[in-house]
Amino acid sequence: MPIYQCVTSKTLSPETKAAIASEFTRIHVESTGAPEPFVNIVFGDLPLGSHYLAGAVRENGTLINAIVRAGRTLETRQALLKSLSAAWSRLTGQPERNLVLRIEEADAATIMEAGLIMPRPGEEAAWLVANRAALGEMKTAA
Amino acid sequence: MPIYQCVTSKTLSPETKAAIASEFTRIHVESTGAPEPFVNIVFGDLPLGSHYLAGAVRENGTLINAIVRAGRTLETRQALLKSLSAAWSRLTGQPERNLVLRIEEADAATIMEAGLIMPRPGEEAAWLVANRAALGEMKTAA
Amino acid sequence: MPIYQCVTSKTLSPETKAAIASEFTRIHVESTGAPEPFVNIVFGDLPLGSHYLAGAVRENGTLINAIVRAGRTLETRQALLKSLSAAWSRLTGQPERNLVLRIEEADAATIMEAGLIMPRPGEEAAWLVANRAALGEMKTAA
Numbered sequence: 059m060p061i062y063q064c065v066t067s068k069t070l071s072p073e074t075k076a077a078i079a080s081e082f083t084r085i086h087v088e089s090t091g092a093p094e095p096f097v098n099i100v101f102g103d104l105p106l107g108s109h110y111l112a113g114a115v116r117e118n119g120t121l122i123n124a125i126v127r128a129g130r131t132l133e134t135r136q137a138l139l140k141s142l143s144a145a146w147s148r149l150t151g152q153p154e155r156n157l158v159l160r161i162e163e164a165d166a167a168t169i170m171e172a173g174l175i176m177p178r179p180g181e182e183a184a185w186l187v188a189n190r191a192a193l194g195e196m197k198t199a200a
Numbered sequence: 201m202p203i204y205q206c207v208t209s210k211t212l213s214p215e216t217k218a219a220i221a222s223e224f225t226r227i228h229v230e231s232t233g234a235p236e237p238f239v240n241i242v243f244g245d246l247p248l249g250s251h252y253l254a255g256a257v258r259e260n261g262t263l264i265n266a267i268v269r270a271g272r273t274l275e276t277r278q279a280l281l282k283s284l285s286a287a288w289s290r291l292t293g294q295p296e297r298n299l300v301l302r303i304e305e306a307d308a309a310t311i312m313e314a315g316l317i318m319p320r321p322g323e324e325a326a327w328l329v330a331n332r333a334a335l336g337e338m339k340t341a342a
Numbered sequence: 343m344p345i346y347q348c349v350t351s352k353t354l355s356p357e358t359k360a361a362i363a364s365e366f367t368r369i370h371v372e373s374t375g376a377p378e379p380f381v382n383i384v385f386g387d388l389p390l391g392s393h394y395l396a397g398a399v400r401e402n403g404t405l406i407n408a409i410v411r412a413g414r415t416l417e418t419r420q421a422l423l424k425s426l427s428a429a430w431s432r433l434t435g436q437p438e439r440n441l442v443l444r445i446e447e448a449d450a451a452t453i454m455e456a457g458l459i460m461p462r463p464g465e466e467a468a469w470l471v472a473n474r475a476a477l478g479e480m481k482t483a484a
Binding site: 059061072075076079080083084094095096097098099100101102125164167168169170171172173175192193194 | 349388391392393394395396397398399400403405416419420423424427428431438439440441442443444445446
């Protein structure tokens with residue numbers, strides 16, 4: 059976690075996906091203080107005819123769902139939304155008016171990565187040290 | 201928001217998708233009083249062999265997840281489920297016994313559309329007026 | 343419900359999918375006591391270049407989201423996570439370090455299957471008897 063799920067009607071080049079992934083990861087780490095090695099970004103397609111808005115086909119829309127560990131302030135989550143929306147628009151050329159973004163909170167106690175129950179926000183440093191062996195090849199330096 | 205995510209093993213024609221989108225949009229607006237321009241419907245496929253039920257391949261199933269802003273009564277949400285289930289069955293010919301539907305509530309304070317934090321249910325009218333300029337080309341008349 | 347959504351970069355044979363579906367279904371029923379006929383498993387792809395971790399393309403990752411009815415103890419949900427993670431790794435050969443799993447709780451009162459509002463955990467037996475006619479062809483014996 060987090061998982062940023064981005065589904066879009068826009069055809070994105072590998073370079074644009076890489077730029078979005080890099081920028082979303084940077085924004086997440088800066089906004090929340092979470093360690094970078096756990097930031098997932100996933101891209102999916104909205105083929106023409108698969109997305110409707112107000113009952114009509116939407117040809118140029120993007121839906122972003124950000125699943126993050128629960129426990130950040132509302133202020134942090136809203137700042138995250140603003141940064142993500144602006145970054146997506148800047149990197150893809152899609153106007154912000156075409157975007158829908160949501161932050162979904164997930165209880166760290168029911169998330170498992172690398173076979174380990176995740177720590178709550180703020181408890182990462184001790185968790186990384188305690189689980190260094192299990193995390194193994196993962197880059198554990200934030 | 202809302203986002204109605206419909207994934208199905210059934211091959212739907214563009215006409216059927218349009219009919220479902222239109223009907224789900226109508227049901228949402230009538231049930232909740234939300235403004236029509238924000239109602240998203242997304243269709244996805246469940247190719248044969250990608251869906252299992254009770255450990256066996258399910259050849260004729262549909263999963264619908266409705267992400268709506270939090271704050272409606274349980275009565276409203278259950279009425280919404282009943283209307284959606286009946287409408288899908290009527291428009292696709294799939295029996296209701298093949299459907300799984302869920303309503304997932306999302307906090308409006310962590311949803312962003314058109315670069316704006318969304319209002320809570322019931323606060324839309326003032327929000328639409330206050331943000332007319334930013335909403336721009338969106339059809340803001342419910 | 344539940345719905346186990348498994349998206350993976352790994353190409354899975356029909357036999358492996360069937361084995362995962364069978365094992366996840368068994369684990370769910372044993373861990374929660376829920377009736378087998380309602381256990382959904384869905385597989386999706388993460389094509390190369392659609393998944394990034396820490397800003398770089400992830401070539402060998404799996405994301406599993408388990409939507410289950412709310413009301414089980416944290417102990418039950420964590421035991422479920424451990425069993426699922428180990429089973430996926432054993433059946434696919436993917437190391438657990440490549441997996442992200444989450445359990446998401448959904449309120450049974452806003453889930454509809456076979457046209458019926460679902461019962462809360464523990465209330466299934468009475469619900470199955472009361473709705474035998476509506477459930478019809480579904481296998482209602484757990």
